[in-house]
Amino acid sequence: MRPLLNLRNKLTAAYHHRPIVGNTTVAPAALVHQVTWRSEDDTAAFARQLAAQPLLANAFITLHGDLGAGKTTLVRHLLRALGVDGRIKSPTYAVVEPHEAPGLAIWHFDFYRFSDPREWEDAGFRDIFASPGLKLAEWPQKAAALIPAADIAIDIEVFDDTERRVTLQAHTARGHTLLQGMSA
Ligand SMILES: Nc1ncnc2c1ncn2[C@@H]1O[C@H](COP(=O)(O)OP(=O)(O)OP(=O)(O)O)[C@@H](O)[C@H]1O
C-alpha cells in the first residue's frame, strides 16, 4: 500500500474508533458523556452542574428527544440554576423566548413550528446567533439548514415514566471543554 494512502486509512480507522471517553493522541477527551436521570431531581442536579461551567455563557446547545422527553423541563431547571426569576414560558408559539440571568443573556428556541426560512432573517435569529449569550434550541432539526453547529447536543431518551437516558455530544472545541467539566 502507498504510504500516504496507508496513513489516511489509519487516520480514518482512528476516527471511526474514537473512544467514547478517553484520551488518545488522535481524539480529544470526552466527546460523548452519558448520564441517567431517575427523577426530575436528577435533571435539576444535572442543570446545576451545567450552569456551573464557565464556558456555558456563550454556548449553543441543542436539545433532542421525542415530544415530552423533558427538553423544556431541563431548560427550566437550567434557567433557574443560572438565576432566572419568575415564570419561564415555553417558546413553542413564539419560537424564541429571551431571558436575562445576572450578567447573561439567554435565548430559548423551540423550532417545532418553524417552517418559513425567511423568518430566520425577519425575526432576527441570525443576529441572535451572532451575538454573545447562551442559546438553547429544542427541535433544531426543523431549522437544520440555517442553524449553526451546536457546541453540545443533548439527547434525552425516555425509558419509563421516571428514567431518562441522556447523551451529550460535543461538536466544537468549546463543547469539548464543557463536556470535560461535566464528566470530571
Ligand atoms: N427526569 C424526569 N423524570 C420524570 N419526569 C420528567 C423528567 N423530566 C421531565 N419530566 C416530565 O416529563 C414531561 C416533559 O415535558 P417537557 O415539556 O419538558 O418535554 P419536551 O421534551 O420539551 O417536549 P416537546 O417536544 O413537546 O417540547 C413533563 O411532564 C415533566 O414533568
Ligand SMILES: [Mg+2]
Ligand atoms: Mg419542549
